[in-house]
Structure formats: C-alpha cells, structure tokens
Amino acid sequence: MQAVDWYAANGKMPRFYVPTALNEGHSVTLPEGVARHVTRVLRLGAGAPLVVFDGHGSEAGVRLAEVSRKQATVSVEAVWAGRFESPLQVHLGQAISKGDRMDYAIQKAVELGVAAITPLYTRRGDVRLKGEREAKKLAHWQAVAASACEQSGRATLPPVHPPLSLDEWLLQRDEPLRLMLHPATESGLQAERSPAAAALLIGPEGGLAPDDIEAARAAQFTPLTLGPRVLRTETAPVVALTLLQHLWGDI
Known part of the structure; x- marks a missing residue:
C-alpha cells in the first residue's frame, strides 16, 4: 500500500x-x-x-x-x-537571536525545505550559550524542526547542528552556491545557474559586522539583497528560502 x-x-x-x-x-x-x-x-x-x-x-x-x-x-x-523533499539542498547558517525569533526562523526554514541548519555566533550577535544551556537550546531547536516536519509533510528531519562561530562555519562550506544577505548591495538572485546545493548566511539584528562580511567574501559568499526594505533576522530566511526554492527548488 x-x-x-x-x-x-x-x-x-x-x-x-x-x-x-x-x-x-x-x-x-x-x-x-x-x-x-x-x-x-x-x-x-x-x-x-x-x-x-x-x-x-x-x-x-x-x-x-x-x-x-x-x-x-x-x-x-x-x-x-517520503515525497516532499526539495531537490535543492540548502544549508542555512542563522545568527542566533533572542526569544522565540530563533524558533520562528527554524520552523519556517524547515517548512520551506531547508536541508540543514547551523545556529551561528556572530560579532554583533548578543546571544552566547554555553554548556548545559547550549545543549538544552539545541534539543529544543531540534524539537521545533521535528514539529515543523510533522506539520509540513516532510519525512526527512533536517539536522540542527550545534552552534558554531561564523568563522568555523565558513571553513566547512563547500556548496557550489554561497549567499549572504547584505542590504548594502544591489545584487539580486540570478536564475542562470541551477545548483544542487547552496549555503545561505543570515546575520543578526543589526546585520553582519564588516569583519563578518569580509570573512564571508573570502569564503566565496556572494552578497545578496532582498529589496529596499530591511527585514528582521527571522523574516529574512523565509524570503530568501522562498526565492531559492522558486528558482531552483520545488516552489
């Protein structure tokens, strides 16, 4: 059956x-x-x-x-x-935010077909987790991802990896398409390429610090704008993932 x-x-x-x-x-x-x-x-x-x-x-x-x-x-x-996995494998690097903002970002990213999520410590980020507190948060975030899979019909649970510094995460990236949200640019998504995988970097409230931007550029991340309005850190992955899935995924 x-x-x-x-x-x-x-x-x-x-x-x-x-x-x-x-x-x-x-x-x-x-x-x-x-x-x-x-x-x-x-x-x-x-x-x-x-x-x-x-x-x-x-x-x-x-x-x-x-x-x-x-x-x-x-x-x-x-x-x-399972029938509902996206052909585009997106690894989301999401700067850790306070309160339920991080829950929202993870929930919506999973609904939109993300393949993996790594919470990030960035220079302007004001959340720092250690020891037992970090372990509890990680278990909570993975439960949020599981609940989003239950709701959205996905049968593959995207891993929420332990938090990393931005520099550590950048060193691990080998996706053919690497994008960072950066409002101070005029670069939009181009539809010519059809990558199998992508890395997407979302900064904290207030955006990525200049040193973070330079580190991402050195790791071959392309700056990307989502339009003239500044989006909150939990809204940005929803918009960016929707665009990626529309261009190269299954939306």
Missing part, C-alpha cells in the same frame, strides 16, 4: 515523528511525548490510524494496537518513501 492508498482508506489523520526503524508487519512503541498526545490529548483508542515518519525519509501508515496509561504501541501496516 502506498501513501495515496493509505490516506484514501483512512482519511485525514495525525502525523508524528517516531525516530525508529519502520518495517511493515512490525510493532513500534511510540515515544512518551507522542503517546501522551495520542492518548490524552487526541483521546484515540485501539484501532485508530496514524501516520508516522522516521526522520530519514521513510513514512508509514500505522494503527494503534495497545494503549495503556504508560505507553502506546502501533502496528506498522504500510511503509513508503
């Missing part, structure tokens, strides 16, 4: 990230948070259909088999390959 057949037979149903192997005919114990949502929030019982995905590109139609106060088990009835 394929995805269209499963949905046709069962109608609209909840969809969850379950990081485990999905094999037809096998049983899977749902993670605690998913089980709690299924049984206590949605109040679903044995026999209810669900869709789950493993984060590595596989999706499955499952049915609740056993439900108790402590756990929920599903039986895997059909497995298929």
Whole structure:
C-alpha cells in the first residue's frame, strides 16, 4: 500500500515523528511525548490510524494496537518513501537571536525545505550559550524542526547542528552556491545557474559586522539583497528560502 492508498482508506489523520526503524508487519512503541498526545490529548483508542515518519525519509501508515496509561504501541501496516523533499539542498547558517525569533526562523526554514541548519555566533550577535544551556537550546531547536516536519509533510528531519562561530562555519562550506544577505548591495538572485546545493548566511539584528562580511567574501559568499526594505533576522530566511526554492527548488 502506498501513501495515496493509505490516506484514501483512512482519511485525514495525525502525523508524528517516531525516530525508529519502520518495517511493515512490525510493532513500534511510540515515544512518551507522542503517546501522551495520542492518548490524552487526541483521546484515540485501539484501532485508530496514524501516520508516522522516521526522520530519514521513510513514512508509514500505522494503527494503534495497545494503549495503556504508560505507553502506546502501533502496528506498522504500510511503509513508503517520503515525497516532499526539495531537490535543492540548502544549508542555512542563522545568527542566533533572542526569544522565540530563533524558533520562528527554524520552523519556517524547515517548512520551506531547508536541508540543514547551523545556529551561528556572530560579532554583533548578543546571544552566547554555553554548556548545559547550549545543549538544552539545541534539543529544543531540534524539537521545533521535528514539529515543523510533522506539520509540513516532510519525512526527512533536517539536522540542527550545534552552534558554531561564523568563522568555523565558513571553513566547512563547500556548496557550489554561497549567499549572504547584505542590504548594502544591489545584487539580486540570478536564475542562470541551477545548483544542487547552496549555503545561505543570515546575520543578526543589526546585520553582519564588516569583519563578518569580509570573512564571508573570502569564503566565496556572494552578497545578496532582498529589496529596499530591511527585514528582521527571522523574516529574512523565509524570503530568501522562498526565492531559492522558486528558482531552483520545488516552489
């Protein structure tokens, strides 16, 4: 059974990230948070259909088999390959911002098909995370990405990498297309090339410092403007990724 057949037979149903192997005919114990949502929030019982995905590109139609106060088990009835990954692999380097701005940037980037995200420490950035605080933030951001995959229909979970300094991230880049948002330029996207992968650099509130801009230029990043208006750091990736997906992806 394929995805269209499963949905046709069962109608609209909840969809969850379950990081485990999905094999037809096998049983899977749902993670605690998913089980709690299924049984206590949605109040679903044995026999209810669900869709789950493993984060590595596989999706499955499952049915609740056993439900108790402590756990929920599903039986895997059909497995298929996820269908909604973009042909353009974009690695987003996003300057870390305060509050829920970073959550918003990650959520929307995942919805727009980003392949990977690295939070960045930049010279003008005013957020610095260390030790346990950084680990908790990273786990939270990955959960935001997983939730965005559940909502958007993606079966591959983009990794949110541990935060890096901008200089460290630049050293790792080998994408054929490398872009940095920089309002003090008149350069826009050109549609002649059709890259398989791209790196996109978004600075903090207030923009990238001159030293950051020069470091990015030295790493072969091309300055890019998104028009005459200055966008917030969490809005910029939404606009830039939409344009990239329109030119070379699947929008």
